[in-house]
Amino acid sequence: MMRHRDHYAGALIAAIGAFAVVEGRSYGVGSLTAMGSGFFPVALGVGMVVLGIAMAVVPQSAPTGHANLHKVSAPDWRAAAAIAAGVVLFIALANSAGLAPAIFGCVFASALGTRTTTVKEAALLSLGVTVFGVLLFRYGLQVPFPILAGVIY
């Protein structure tokens, strides 16, 4: 597992590096005396490709220190989906529907990311944060959104 992980990690870094090289070349590399915009991206990209390959070849050191600190659990798709939905709802609702629905949607959706939180709990929490958030950000810090589009400005 650990070895596989390093292969994927190396591939990711090498791929980003290769992209930087290709993209950077199109900006013009120039010379050492007169560097073009592409010089640095290409140099960084080459470095990343080399490191990516090295990562897959050289065994990586095991993390040291307190065991709990570095423990990475398997991906938690429910949590990931809930948090992503929360941010997406905030983006989608803030301009169109207003600050209050955006806060409510963001908190409500993300709160459902745990297995223990009930819908009722999530709704109560969202309601509380919405009231607090509107007071602080609309009245206190004057964020430029309507509170509820078309109803309360």
Place this chain on the structure above:
Amino acid sequence: MEGSFAGLAHGFDVALAWHNLIWCFVGVVVGNMVGVLPGMGVLSTISILLPLTFSMQPVAALLMLSGIYYGAQYGGAICSILLNLPCHPPHAVTCLDGYPMTKQGRGGVALGITMLAAIIGAAFGIGQMMVLAPYIASIAFKFGPQEICALMLLGLLAGSTLAKGSPIKGISMTLFGILLSLAGTDINTGNERFTFGYAELSDGFELVAISLGLFGIAEFLKSVNSVSLAGVKNVRLGFRDLRPSRADLRQGLPPILRGTVIGSLCSLIPGTGPTIASFIAYAMEKKISRTPERFGYGAIEGVASPEASTHSAVQGDFIPTMSLGIPGDAVMALLLGALMIHGIQPGPRLIIEQPDIFWGLIASFWIGNIILVVLNVPLIGIWVKLLMVPYRYLYPTALFFVCIGVFATRNEMFDVAATLGFGAFGYLLLQLGFEPAPILLGFVLGPRLEENFRRALLLSRGSMETFIDRPISAVFIGISVLLLAAQVYAAVRKMRAPVKLPEEAFD
């Protein structure tokens, strides 16, 4: 030295001005609270509050943001000692002996000795900064682009290889961070780089979006279903319970002094911040102890020494940041970014050109640490109650703060989407065993590195030898090469002898 005292006097004038004092107070209290809460990091808190400081004066903003950093160190110990939760990396090692002390009913004493360690460690760290930072800056004053480049190279290398995790992965994260910093309009040519046609990217990525994505959202994803809290039992936390006995003091004071020295030494090497200092301090304390078998079962030295080293390292961390403009870790990178957002150029000129910031910051350290010790005694009961707030209520609220904070940076919804993207990417990085912190180092230093590199080679007409022709620059390059050689040597040795017990690192 005399300059230091004049400066400090000026600093107290600045830091005691009521608006600065209030923000310092807010910073340390928020920091203290965040340090206690499991699953809330210093980095994400500073990033969330960063947009709120845009309308503040730069001095007040910096005092508050720094206060969060050292304030959190006071809270982190509470979490480790009472709950055995290593939620805050520099205090992870404190769990080893702090929690057994709690189980024996001596949790109060452990917290008391921690506070003593904190104030001694911090005082030493601040004193060191007062003396060393102006001195280092006065040397760095004469640096040309070659020296700046070489120094940045050294700082970035040290920052990415000495911290935890694999050095190859660390360096690749730094390079990725530099690459990210290049996105936007190239100041030398006016070309747009890596903007992919998005007008929102012509000024580059937002620092806040990157740090909240990588450390906020990715952190939530990691902890949502894994942070669970055990209740706090068997602890009495009145003023009397916190007071260590005479015997405790006799046992705890020498380790505190040793830890302080280790912390201050570690803080001078970029990349070895408080976390590494605390591990070294613990390991050394165990090694020189006549009764090493007590460690892990509630030895007071195992609490005192790492805690002192953490606090002195945290204060010392500011030295390279303030005197050279080169941050040693991600928190410092963020603070430096905050300064730049306020239009202040970091570097050796900062201390002379912005005495309000430098000396005000130092004075606020003294004030802040005293506030923290005074506050902690009556507030510990409240912090313990706060520990009971379930994480499942906390993270949705924090997520909303992330969204609105990133948006408010420049009223741009694009940045919120970018944050989500960085969050997902950061989570992928964590899964693949990367430590994303060096990305911030690279991101903050990237533009200055490119500019100085260009300038150096322009002056030398394209000759790379210019970096080793100049003595100071050659020394920095030499140390960098040694650093790399040491890493390669270690890797080669490991390849030959692949079987190694993980415990070895600890003993």
